[in-house]
Every structure is written in C-alpha cells, then in structure tokens.
Amino acid sequence: MSDHDLAGDGMRLAVLREAALKNGFVPAESLEIPGDPARQAVGGLIFASPLMSLNGKISCQDCHLDQFGSADGLPNAIGVGGTGHGVARMRSGGGILPRNVLPFWGRGSKGFDTFFWDSRVRLVDGRVISQFGDRAPSNDPMIVAVHLPSVEVREMIADNPQVRDGLVDESVDIAAQIHQTIARRFGADATIGQQLARTYGVRRDAMEFAQISDALAQFIRHRFRIQPTRLHRFVFDRGPISRTELNGGILFYGRGRCAACHNGPYFSDFESHAVAFPQVGFGKNGFGTDEGRFNVTLNPDDRFLFRTPPLYNVTKTSPYSHSGSIVRIEDAIVSHFDPLRLVDTKKMSARARADLYQRLGVAARETLPAQLTDQEVRELVAFLRMLDFDPNASVPSTGAMLQRAR
Ligand code: HEC
Ligand code: HEC
Structure with missing residues (x-):
C-alpha cells in the first residue's frame, strides 16, 4: 500500500x-565504516577455517551460519567436539555453550561498540573495557571482541583437565600464547598465509594475531553491514x-x-x-x-x-x-x-x-x-x-565472497 x-x-x-x-x-x-576489500576477503577465509581453533576442528562459521541469519538456529551453541550444523550439531555431543549465538548484523559499524549478551567488551569514553584490562589488544572494540572466541573454554577449546588447569582463569598471557600459535598456523597455510602476507605486507613466518583479528573484524563488518x-x-x-x-x-x-x-x-x-x-x-x-x-x-x-x-x-x-x-x-x-x-x-x-x-x-x-x-x-x-534486509538489495553470501577471494 x-x-x-x-x-x-x-x-x-x-x-x-x-x-x-x-x-x-x-x-x-x-x-558503514569502509574497509579494504583484500583484507575483508582474507578475513572471510579465516572465518571459515578450522585453523582458528586450537584443536584445528571448529571454525567461526560452524556456529555463525548464513542460513540462520549468522546465528546457529540452536537454543545454546555447541562448541568444540560438535560436528555438523543446526540440529545435527545438537545431537553430535559437543560441549554446550550456555548462551544463544548472536547474529552479526551491524556489528562493528558506526556506533556499534558494545559486544556480547553481557556487554563484556564495550567502548567507554574512547577506551575499550574488557577482560584484557589495561592490555586490550586494540582500541577498536570489534577487534577486541574477535579475540575472545578462540580462547574461551568449550567454545573453541576443549574442556579437559589439562586445558582447565592452564586456562582456568583464562589469563591474558595464556590467551596471547594461543593467539600466537594460531597466527603462526595461518602464516604457514599455503593459501591464507600467502594472502595475509600480501595484504598486510608481513612475512609469513612473522604473522601475528593482530593481522588475523584485523582481517576477521574487517570481514564481519563488511559482510554483515546494515x-x-x-x-x-x-x-x-x-x-x-x-x-x-x-x-x-x-x-x-x-x-x-x-x-x-x-x-x-x-x-x-x-x-x-x-x-x-x-x-x-x-x-x-x-x-x-x-x-x-x-x-x-x-x-x-x-x-x-x-x-x-x-x-x-x-x-x-x-x-x-x-x-x-x-x-x-x-x-x-x-x-x-x-x-x-x-x-x-x-x-x-x-x-x-x-x-x-x-x-x-x-x-x-x-x-x-x-x-x-x-x-x-x-x-x-x-x-x-520491515527491519529484514530487503532481498532485492544484493548482498553476496559468504560462499560467494570466498569464491571471489580465491
Ligand atoms: C526495558 C527495555 C526493553 C523494552 C521496553 C523492550 N525490550 Fe525487547 N528486549 C529487551 C532485552 C534486554 C531483551 C533480551 C533479554 C534476554 O535475552 O534476557 C529483549 C529481547 C527482545 C526480542 C528478542 C530478540 C532476540 O534476538 O533474542 C525481541 C523480538 C524484542 N525484545 C522486541 C521488543 C518489542 C516488540 C518491544 C515492545 C513491545 C520490546 N522488545 C520492548 C529489552 C526491552
Ligand atoms: C561454538 C559456537 C561458536 C563459535 C565456534 C564461535 N562463536 Fe561467536 N558467538 C557464539 C555465542 C554463543 C555468542 C554469544 C556469547 C555471549 O554473548 O556470551 C557469540 C558471540 C559472538 C560475537 C558478539 C556479537 C555481538 O552481538 O556482540 C562475536 C563478535 C563473535 N561471536 C565472533 C566470533 C568469531 C570471530 C568466531 C571465530 C573466531 C566465533 N565467534 C566463533 C558462538 C560461537
């Protein structure tokens, strides 16, 4: 009408x-906060890669799925140990994350500076407040937020006694070690390492999590923009x-x-x-x-x-x-x-x-x-x-973006 x-x-x-x-x-x-297309594209590869988890078995995309509006369609997320997607994942016996997965629309765009159900990463007076305390890895709360999933027990790290002993306080130093390990792995990956090296001007054997987290943040910001x-x-x-x-x-x-x-x-x-x-x-x-x-x-x-x-x-x-x-x-x-x-x-x-x-x-x-x-x-x-994105406005699927990045 x-x-x-x-x-x-x-x-x-x-x-x-x-x-x-x-x-x-x-x-x-x-x-929209404009980004760099090459960095967004390599960020998309990282998002879909299981190298992102310590055990090499789970990717960001396993929970944040396109077909469920970038969430997973389950009441509570199934983390490390789970396989498949949606309901199949629920039956597969992974560790249960006690919260509903959040979708990504608008995350990290202008003024979207508060992250997670409990706002555990947020920007206050130009400073990022988070569990990193004074050692926040960035002034950009989106970049800080993408540091967390890979170091949270049961999300991308198995909940076993060895991990518990080391990670029980999820300390900043241990997080840094895990991030370093992940960054070096991406550096060593033939496809992703090469693209990272090219777009960030960094040697593959000197890859840092700073590049990984920047690429991830750029991808999410762009792919899920309003x-x-x-x-x-x-x-x-x-x-x-x-x-x-x-x-x-x-x-x-x-x-x-x-x-x-x-x-x-x-x-x-x-x-x-x-x-x-x-x-x-x-x-x-x-x-x-x-x-x-x-x-x-x-x-x-x-x-x-x-x-x-x-x-x-x-x-x-x-x-x-x-x-x-x-x-x-x-x-x-x-x-x-x-x-x-x-x-x-x-x-x-x-x-x-x-x-x-x-x-x-x-x-x-x-x-x-x-x-x-x-x-x-x-x-x-x-x-x-009326707040659904207009299907006539074209947004490439993650898959299409990945195709283009290859
Ligand atoms: C006092 C603040 C407040 C008001 C007023 C309010 N909401 Fe909410 N709404 C929330 C909060 C907080 C949540 C999430 C709570 C939780 O998960 O425990 C929520 C959740 C929702 C959800 C679920 C979203 C999701 O992703 O899970 C919808 C839909 C929603 N609200 C719509 C509405 C509508 C429509 C109205 C008006 C009739 C309304 N809300 C009024 C605070 C509010
Ligand atoms: C095991 C399932 C799972 C995996 C894997 C996963 N996430 Fe999530 N993600 C969640 C859940 C559950 C939440 C909500 C948690 C909360 O708010 O406490 C969430 C929330 C987020 C948020 C906050 C969104 C907002 O609205 O504030 C970001 C950003 C995010 N995830 C990024 C990532 C990235 C990047 C990866 C890969 C490194 C990843 N996630 C992997 C389940 C997952």
Missing part, C-alpha cells in the same frame, strides 16, 4: 516517520507500508514502549535490561541460571541484566533471548509483559521457579510494555519484518 492507498492515515504515516527519525533511525549506508530495509524505503523514499505494519510501527514507538530500549540506529540502546524470559539450558552460572551482566561487573544491581538485542533481521534469528528459550517471535514479545503465560510453573523444578521469580522481580523495575492483545503482537511482528 502506498501513501495514496492509506490516504485516511496520512497523519499516522507522518507520525511513524517522525518517531523513527526521532529515535535514531538513519540511512543504512551512513553506518543493508536497506523496507523501513528505510518507507521513511526515506516514501516507500509502501501496509495498514498492519503501520499499526505495528505506531505501537512500537508509542504505547508498546519498545523504543524505550530498542532505539538508536540498531534498535538497541546498548544498555543492559531485564526481561523475564523463561530460561532453558545449562546457564552461564550453572543449574539453568545466567546472571548476565553481573558476571562481568559483580555489581548486585546488574543481576539478570542483558544487552538490549538489536532488531535487524530479527524475524530470521529464532530462537530468541540469551538462553534461546523462545522459538516464536510473538512469544518473545509476550515475554516482555506477560512472561508467566509461556511457562507452567508447576512443571518447573523448584530451582528454576526460584530463578524465574527473582528475574520477575528485577524486570518489574523496568519500563516494560503494557499488556498488548494478540492482534497487537501480530502487528508488532509485521513491523519487525
């Missing part, structure tokens, strides 16, 4: 456009919108209060908040619990808080929430204002119930949406679909 068809809604069309702009919505291209969506077309080019989408948009910025947290160019305030999603899986803190931001700050006020998720392509990244407990996007929205509708507390273990009640208490302090009807939830989903 065009503005013309929705003539009677002229005022509401203007209200939605204005609300989007006021809440930080900007043209997709304005978020592309125009139907909302961009609607706001900036008077593109079409249906009445359902319009209703959803007005709710999103209005009575639904979604933009209280899902605001800015990426639909995230990059702050930590509590929504009492049902929690499944092992949980970062064990026994099905994940204390979120508290794990990083140890400040009791931060218990059960998680980074507001950005919402581009969100209709494609089921399951939802930090623990991947929610399959339908409608239910992800319902969890914000009526979490108990989704669980049968009688069937939960006493511990799980206690955990949920604690999280409900924390969520009660938030400015959460008021009750919405099922019809309104459907309208919100229709609006969220």
